Amino acid sequence: MPKPYEVIGDGFRRPRTPAVRDNSRHQWEKNRARRPKPERAESGATERDTGLGTGDLVFSAKYRETGAPGELAELFGVPEGTALVERTYRTRCATESAPFGLVTSYLVRDMLAGNPDLLDDGKEPWPGGTQSQLFTVGIEVDRVEERVTARPPTPEEARVLELPPGASVLVLRKTSYDTQDRAVDITDITLPGDRTELVFTTSLERW
Numbered sequence: 001m002p003k004p005y006e007v008i009g010d011g012f013r014r015p016r017t018p019a020v021r022d023n024s025r026h027q028w029e030k031n032r033a034r035r036p037k038p039e040r041a042e043s044g045a046t047e048r049d050t051g052l053g054t055g056d057l058v059f060s061a062k063y064r065e066t067g068a069p070g071e072l073a074e075l076f077g078v079p080e081g082t083a084l085v086e087r088t089y090r091t092r093c094a095t096e097s098a099p100f101g102l103v104t105s106y107l108v109r110d111m112l113a114g115n116p117d118l119l120d121d122g123k124e125p126w127p128g129g130t131q132s133q134l135f136t137v138g139i140e141v142d143r144v145e146e147r148v149t150a151r152p153p154t155p156e157e158a159r160v161l162e163l164p165p166g167a168s169v170l171v172l173r174k175t176s177y178d179t180q181d182r183a184v185d186i187t188d189i190t191l192p193g194d195r196t197e198l199v200f201t202t203s204l205e206r207w
Contacts, residue, residue, distance in 0.1 A: 017093045019049045019100050019191075022199035026131075026144045033132040040127035046091050046100060055094075061124035062088045065109060075175065076108055076183050083109040085119060098162035102190040105130065111184060112137055130176070130185055142179045148172045148198060153190075161192045168193040 025045055032040055043054060067081040076082070089103040112118040114137040126133050131141050153161065153169045161169070169190050176185040 016096060016098075016195050017050055017052065017100075018195045018197065019046075020197045020199060021049050021191075022201060023144075023146070024201065025049070026141075029129050029131045030141060032128050033135045035128070037127050040132060044125065044127075045129055050093070050100070052093060057091055058094050059091045059125050060089070061121045063119065063121040068106075068108075072106055072186060075186055076106075078108060085109050085112065087121070089124075098160065098192070101192070101196070102157065102160065103187060104189075105185060105187040107185055111139065114138070130187075134176075134178075134184060139184055140179050141176045141184065142181070143177050145175045145177070146172055150193065157190055161190075163192055164194060170196055170198065172198075 025048060028048065029045060041054075046052070046057060046059075047054060064086050066084050066086045068076060068078060068084050070080050072084065073080040073082060076084075085107045087105040087107070089105070090099040091101075091103075092099040107118075109119070115133075117123045118133050118137070128135075134141060149171050150168045151171060153163055153167070157163070157169055158167075163169070170193050172189040172191060174185075174187040174189065175183050176187075178184045
């Protein structure tokens with residue numbers, strides 16, 4: 001992937017931090033979901049994707065309750081208007097002003113009823129991520145489906161992600177299914193195309 005740069009004044013260009021996202025991250029996260037909290041707190045998925053340490057990152061999370069619109073209701077298999085927890089995440093390198101991506105996650109509120117901490121954005125960042133959160137209410141993720149498309153950014157996306165002219169965004173929808181084949185987390189991620197690499201490795205059974 002070409003090295004991305006940030007223009008910071010008088011034409012000076014400073015290297016940006018690239019992110020490499022591969023699909024083995026989901027098994028890595030699942031393996032950690034039941035580990036002790038101190039171990040889970042040592043690093044997260046962003047550290048894995050970027051090679052940065054926890055102290056190199058600035059993170060924010062905001063939760064709100066919203067009613068499921070038609071498309072999400074259908075995917076979750078619930079009636080339209082069912083209460084969802086909408087979670088908005090932003091993570092950036094401490095020396096940069098643009099986030100690595102724009103992340104919005106949706107969970108069915110009733111699924112979280114067994115652990116009130118999952119409704120509190122003050123508990124973020126949660127050591128171990130979403131799979132660890134779901135584990136606290138007895139949900140095991142069985143598979144993760146990711147669909148990726150590319151498109152021009154909206155003006156707001158271009159501004160927040162500080163995209164250079166002509167750069168596209170990668171739009172990734174991640175749907176996590178549990179062992180009962182229910183969709184338990186739907187996450188929309190908008191990634192800057194100039195500094196994100198997606199890697200998919202498929203292991204094949206040997207003859």
